[in-house]
Amino acid sequence: ETGVTQTPRHLVMGMTNKKSLKCEQHLGHNAMYWYKQSAKKPLELMFVYNFKEQTENNSVPSRFSPECPNSSHLFLHLHTLQPEDSALYLCASSLDRVSNYGYTFGSGTRLTVV
Amino acid sequence: QKEVEQNSGPLSVPEGAIASLNCTYSDRGSQSFFWYRQYSGKSPELIMFIYSNGDKEDGRFTAQLNKASQYVSLLIRDSQPSDSATYLCAVRTYKYIFGTGTRLKVLA
Numbered sequence: 001e002t003g004v005t006q007t008p009r010h011l012v013m014g015m016t017n018k019k020s021l022k023c024e025q026h027l028g029h030n031a032m033y034w035y036k037q038s039a040k041k042p043l044e045l046m047f048v049y050n051f052k053e054q055t056e057n058n059s060v061p062s063r064f065s066p067e068c069p070n071s072s073h074l075f076l077h078l079h080t081l082q083p084e085d086s087a088l089y090l091c092a093s094s095l096d097r098v099s100n101y102g103y104t105f106g107s108g109t110r111l112t113v114v
Numbered sequence: 115q116k117e118v119e120q121n122s123g124p125l126s127v128p129e130g131a132i133a134s135l136n137c138t139y140s141d142r143g144s145q146s147f148f149w150y151r152q153y154s155g156k157s158p159e160l161i162m163f164i165y166s167n168g169d170k171e172d173g174r175f176t177a178q179l180n181k182a183s184q185y186v187s188l189l190i191r192d193s194q195p196s197d198s199a200t201y202l203c204a205v206r207t208y209k210y211i212f213g214t215g216t217r218l219k220v221l222a
Binding site for chain 1 (some may be wrong): 122158202210212216
């Protein structure tokens with residue numbers, strides 16, 4: 001596989017569930033990101049990892065918990081979510097945090113919280 | 115003022131015409147500028163980036179940057195129905211900021 005792969009593509013979860021989103025990149029990149037995309041809003045940066053170290057947490061509620069075991073894998077652990085957390089969650093990677101070459105995005109996970 | 119501003123559209127152009135998409139930004143220290151295309155239900159895909167004032171061409175796409183006026187634009191020549199998508203502008207300063215996107219509709 002090449003590029004950035006996200007699983008699952010779709011997820012429906014209740015507010016009391018615990019689930020995880022997975023992202024894997026095969027590009028040799030060292031920076032990985034979680035973004036949230038809601039209708040009619042700009043992409044919202046959630047977390048940034050550079051060389052496996054978390055470098056940014058943009059005031060994301062603690063019900064979202066990231067994990068980056070190595071430069072190729074990124075997880076987003078979800079628990080006790082709210083309906084307003086329903087959105088498209090995008091993983092992205094870049095050569096490094098200051099890369100001028102843009103991001104490669106995964107296909108996203110469409111999350112619905114019921 | 116929004117950090118990166120785009121007209122949400124939709125911008126409708128006939129097939130074969132030039133589509134012009136514009137983006138303004140507020141931080142004069144911005145260094146790199148990107149255009150992404152996002153089809154409905156899909157993830158954003160990088161199509162162009164530009165760092166220096168002037169034009170940069172890649173096939174049917176031309177990115178134009180004017181740092182003095184703080185705008186960047188994307189021109190799509192010979193527009194095709196397959197170009198119908200939302201185009202996101204992104205600007206990098208010390209962080210990477212996306213606009214809300216402009217929806218382009220190319221009419222056959």
